[in-house]
Amino acid sequence: MAFLRLGSKSEAFHREGRTWLFTTGLQSDVTIEIGEMAFNLLKFPLLSRSGLLEKRIEELSCENGSILVLKLDGIPGGAKAFELISKFCYGVKLALTAVNVV
Known part of the structure; x- marks a missing residue:
């Protein structure tokens, strides 16, 4: 298995229409929807750094088996903030910066 360092390049994130993708060579296992924007991501980097996302993804994992779809509404800054x-x-x-801090 090839060694892959997640997050080593910022250009690994790219947008296709209203969907943000993180290109790692691995298939995403969680889709987070904020308004009309969707983020197709891997859950383990999210779980390791966010207690809220860990809790919400864990709740969904109990209900579903395959790709999880988590809808988050009311995030200050919306999809732009969630991209950060x-x-x-x-x-x-x-x-x-003062512009992108939520």
């Missing part, structure tokens, strides 16, 4: 959150969870280096 997901990059943080994947270990992508972020430049925090």
Whole structure:
């Protein structure tokens, strides 16, 4: 198995229409929907850095078996803010500014 460091390149995140994808060569196992935007991600980087996402994904895992779809509404900053959150969870280096801090 090839060694893959998650989050080593920020260009690994890309947008296709209203969907954000993280290209790792692995199939995503969780889709997080915020408004009309969908983020197809791997759950383990999210679980390791976010207690809230860990709790919500765990609840869904008990109910479902395959790809999980988690709908999050009411996040301050919406999809733009969640893009930063997901990059943080994947270990992508972020430049925090007054504009992008929620």
